[in-house]
């Protein structure tokens with residue numbers, strides 16, 4: 001133990017241990033590509049290696065680091081491995097890790113401007129920067145009626161948008177009286193499950209969520225949306241909320257925002273756009289068409305914690321009319337009253353989110369933006385997309401594999417021509433090899449492999465090795481079967 005009188009870690013020891021831990025992380029970054037991406041452990045194995053009770057006496061930090069190496073590392077899925085191609089990337093970077101550390105070190109609560117002015121103002125400022133960098137509608141800037149806020153996740157952003165829409169459509173009556181079962185929401189059959197979760201939490205009832213059909217590119221069919229809205233109105237229901245997706249989870253499908261936006265505009269329905277991963281691509285002018293039609297959106301979010309080198313959690317969420325959001329979520333107990341709030345001259349982010357407390361997440365985003373610069377970020381986004389497109393061209397040219405759909409950006413969906421069972425077995429063997437990690441989707445009833453390219457340190461060599469491994473294991477599997 002460090003300080004016998006107070007039990008605290010002294011600043012001197014913190015300095016020393018901090019350096020050791022930063023060294024440990026840097027070493028981890030250097031070796032992570034050589035570790036099996038997916039852990040070969042059985043359920044319960046990690047807990048069995050831990051003492052049943054918390055220590056009565058404080059322990060030396062060396063002992064903690066030893067257990068980190070011995071017990072924890074073997075049970076990790078290495079999301080930061082350059083061979084991680086599963087789900088969507090959840091990448092990080094040196095500057096973001098340092099920003100996170102600093103946020104913990106400062107330990108400020110940014111729930112209101114008055115509880116830490118710099119936390120609020122940096123957040124507002126960085127989100128305005130991003131409006132420009134991504135070329136988002138000016139209505140999202142804080143000097144308009146709108147503005148941005150950092151949420152923990154895209155799930156929270158969707159929930160907040162839905163609650164604002166619910167209150168707007170009921171003229172704030174549902175906050176008082178609850179929902180009467182008449183409010184209806186719409187999203188595509190390919191939307192993320194967080195939309196359904198938001199419906200549950202916001203009390204609309206899952207029966208009031210319409211899953212709209214998609215076309216061959218897995219994008220929402222706007223004419224079906226228009227019809228469902230009309231049917232619901234005829235049935236006396238209240239269409240209130242559409243969640244469109246820019247980059248669906250399974251395939252990166254891009255819902256047609258201009259058409260959906262026009263429908264929402266005519267119908268006076270709140271349009272939320274979830275661009276959790278794909279939104280980052282708009283840093284590059286050549287990919288900005290993914291946001292065509294965003295001028296119709298009432299709210300929008302994307303996750304720097306997916307593909308913009310900012311470690312989890314960090315979702316950027318904008319609204320075009322901040323009053324709608326704030327009025328839906330605000331509560332002002334006596335103990336939070338203060339002069340700055342009363343003056344109306346400041347932003348109090350507690351009114352823009354579900355929790356009251358909030359940490360200083362803008363720091364890591366600020367560090368990332370300043371370290372890479374827009375040019376550095378674009379460089380890596382272009383690189384990832386080019387790698388994915390090249391991978392897709394190999395699949396397309398192959399006699400054994402087939403593309404499930406043309407990849408719009410950095411996610412390639414494909415299967416083996418020998419069928420579902422073969423593709424599933426191949427998938428198992430690939431992940432069991434520890435040399436890469438892939439996840440799957442079911443597309444039109446077919447078992448589909450997803451190759452999501454976006455990990456910070458993924459280079460051409462990793463993608464080439466992955467393709468080689470897929471080809472080799474597929475041949476092995478076919479030979480074993482014959």
Ligand SMILES: Cc1ncc(COP(=O)(O)O)c(C=O)c1O
Pocket residue numbers: 088152153154155156192194245247248249274275276277303315
């Ligand atoms: C399109 C989409 N939206 C939302 C989410 C959920 O993100 P979060 O974990 O930030 O809530 C995901 C996660 O992969 C996603 O793909």
